[in-house]
Amino acid sequence: MSIKHIWIVFKKEVRDIIRDKRTLITNLLIPIILMPILVYFMGGGMEKMEKDIENVTIALTEKSDTAEIRSLLEQNIFGDYPNVSFNGVVADPTAAIQDDVVRFVLDVEEDFAAKLGEGTPYKIFVHYDETDTKSLSSYGILTQAIQEYSQKQVEQRLIDMNIDLQILQPVSIVPINEADENAGGNFMLMMIVPMLASILIAVGGIPAATDLVAGEKERATFEPLLTTQAGRMSILLGKYMTVTMFSFVSVIAQLIGLLIGGLMSPSFFTMTSPGGQIGNFNIPIGALLLTILILVTLGMVFAAVELGISTYARSFKEAQTYLSFLTIIAMVPGYATMMLQPDDLQLYMFFIPLLNAIAALKMSLGGLINYTYLGIALGTSMLYVILSLAAAAWMFNQEKYLFRS
Amino acid sequence: MIETKNLTKHFGEVVAVDNLSLHVNRGEIYGLLGENGAGKTTTLRMLATMLQPTSGNAVLAGYDLVKNPEKVRSSIGILFGGDSGLYDRLTAAENIAYFGRLNNMSELLLQDRIRELTEVFGMEEYIKRRAGKFSKGMKQKAAFARSIIHNPDIMLFDEPTSGLDVSAIRNVHEFILDCRSQGKSIILSSHSMSEVEKLCDRIGIIHKGKLVAQGSIAQLQEQHQGKSLEDIFIEVAGGGK
Numbered sequence A: 001m002s003i004k005h006i007w008i009v010f011k012k013e014v015r016d017i018i019r020d021k022r023t024l025i026t027n028l029l030i031p032i033i034l035m036p037i038l039v040y041f042m043g044g045g046m047e048k049m050e051k052d053i054e055n056v057t058i059a060l061t062e063k064s065d066t067a068e069i070r071s072l073l074e075q076n077i078f079g080d081y082p083n084v085s086f087n088g089v090v091a092d093p094t095a096a097i098q099d100d101v102v103r104f105v106l107d108v109e110e111d112f113a114a115k116l117g118e119g120t121p122y123k124i125f126v127h128y129d130e131t132d133t134k135s136l137s138s139y140g141i142l143t144q145a146i147q148e149y150s151q152k153q154v155e156q157r158l159i160d161m162n163i164d165l166q167i168l169q170p171v172s173i174v175p176i177n178e179a180d181e182n183a184g185g186n187f188m189l190m191m192i193v194p195m196l197a198s199i200l201i202a203v204g205g206i207p208a209a210t211d212l213v214a215g216e217k218e219r220a221t222f223e224p225l226l227t228t229q230a231g232r233m234s235i236l237l238g239k240y241m242t243v244t245m246f247s248f249v250s251v252i253a254q255l256i257g258l259l260i261g262g263l264m265s266p267s268f269f270t271m272t273s274p275g276g277q278i279g280n281f282n283i284p285i286g287a288l289l290l291t292i293l294i295l296v297t298l299g300m301v302f303a304a305v306e307l308g309i310s311t312y313a314r315s316f317k318e319a320q321t322y323l324s325f326l327t328i329i330a331m332v333p334g335y336a337t338m339m340l341q342p343d344d345l346q347l348y349m350f351f352i353p354l355l356n357a358i359a360a361l362k363m364s365l366g367g368l369i370n371y372t373y374l375g376i377a378l379g380t381s382m383l384y385v386i387l388s389l390a391a392a393a394w395m396f397n398q399e400k401y402l403f404r405s
Numbered sequence B: 001m002i003e004t005k006n007l008t009k010h011f012g013e014v015v016a017v018d019n020l021s022l023h024v025n026r027g028e029i030y031g032l033l034g035e036n037g038a039g040k041t042t043t044l045r046m047l048a049t050m051l052q053p054t055s056g057n058a059v060l061a062g063y064d065l066v067k068n069p070e071k072v073r074s075s076i077g078i079l080f081g082g083d084s085g086l087y088d089r090l091t092a093a094e095n096i097a098y099f100g101r102l103n104n105m106s107e108l109l110l111q112d113r114i115r116e117l118t119e120v121f122g123m124e125e126y127i128k129r130r131a132g133k134f135s136k137g138m139k140q141k142a143a144f145a146r147s148i149i150h151n152p153d154i155m156l157f158d159e160p161t162s163g164l165d166v167s168a169i170r171n172v173h174e175f176i177l178d179c180r181s182q183g184k185s186i187i188l189s190s191h192s193m194s195e196v197e198k199l200c201d202r203i204g205i206i207h208k209g210k211l212v213a214q215g216s217i218a219q220l221q222e223q224h225q226g227k228s229l230e231d232i233f234i235e236v237a238g239g240g241k
């Protein structure tokens, strides 16, 4: 094995790939263009959705269309809700809801005023569509308004009866948030980045890995290469470095794309978990470095596995097929853990290849750093680098796979 | 100089090469004649250190094949198959230089040698152009240059004319003869009688991994009542199918 030969092989392979327009476009250009578009639509879409939920449109049934009821709703109940608007009267509530004419149709009992006076409860019927997410979310706003109004009526009655309002609240709850200041983080990033990173690291090296062994076998350049004075391990390592590098080229391209997307629609990055707060997004430098190292080792493992598969394959086509299966395998842990929150992370996850990198990334983005866990992830990753490289080297020395013809 | 001794290669149950012993002198072309599957490629791959012999050994240019494969590689050049095998996205010069560097040539020597070979093969016009767009003839010349960039003492040709047209075959033959005139020891594997008759000083007929006849054409004919090479081949290799 000689550093000089490894370097010669590496330089040649990089030059060769850089001249391949197709690889460059898939590895570099598409991520840089595609990511901002993705971010823009996802960010923009969610923003629009949130606005939509707030903007509640309400119609009345024909029999509820009286001045009394109108004043009850528009002034008393929804007076403090400027985003709630009344859109006339509908004859058929079912049709109006299903055709999305309005979000709610309200039907108030005609004799409500009398009942109110008597102190007996009256009903407001709310027509809505439970299968519509927006309708369901807006429903909260609607009921809140009605409950507030109801509460006011109760208080008024108690005051009239000379009863202290405190009787309504035998216990009061005092919330004290003890969450770690650094916790929280960015929900969107925590969900998407680990999954995306693992898939991209897997996919990024595939064109290079296919070309560098299976392609070379097919083009009949492999045998002359093996008869140079470069040892087989030097050739393998030169190719290995190339594949590892290209795993990261596409990741970096993707991050650049994500950044451009973030500049275009900043709201994407400030979206929070449901009910959570906008987290302060800062990863301690030590955790950041550990995570980057873990990701690099993940790229090295993928590079070795991909080269091993490319060596095993009978042809370029066959290598492409096997490697596309690898992409699918790489996707599984990413998707499976997408909704996982940093405090759901389990110790065992930091031992399993690929899952350990995803978990480490999630932990860092979440801000709840456990350095023991990160250390375990890095340690196991390094072990997997050695194992996968040994497997690739073994494959590269198998005469029956290297010379299939 | 090439000398093999009981060279043997098993692939599982298959005995691809069976106790093969031959020698090739300096400035000599040795023809390895055999049908498909006879064991020619396997023999040459062992000599080129790509495959490890199951048993037996060889000495190439004074180096022991089993003990010193790296040194052996410094002394051999190969041209395997009809395909030229160039990297399409590299220029002819870059293709050639890659193999020169991997053969530990100094940059100075390498550039001199590329200049020399460019002239020898008349590649001045396209030496700096990418190989992907070359005609077959241009590719062939670049592949020739690549195979001898490090000026090896030994050349191994494995069916170098398979799938080529007449003029390309002629180019290969001329190249092989040039190599001989430079004093290299050459093994040429082929299944073509006429090719072997035309070029080779001595011939070994290989059948099912075994060397079944060996000698100059004159010697072989003497041993087989003056029959033609084809008849001799059928006699020693055809019958036992």
Ligand SMILES: Nc1ncnc2c1ncn2[C@@H]1O[C@H](COP(=O)(O)OP(=O)(O)O)[C@@H](O)[C@H]1O
Pocket: A399, A400, A403, A404, A405, B011, B014, B015, B016, B034, B035, B036, B037, B038, B039, B040, B041, B042, B043
């Ligand atoms: N890598 C390999 N694995 C298994 N069997 C092989 C391999 N290479 C060659 N063989 C077998 O060895 C025998 C000789 O093959 P080969 O040397 O290619 O013959 P030739 O070059 O004369 O056509 C054949 O039976 C072939 O199937």
Ligand SMILES: [Mg+2]
Pocket: B037, B040, B041, B042, B159
């Ligand atoms: Mg063959």
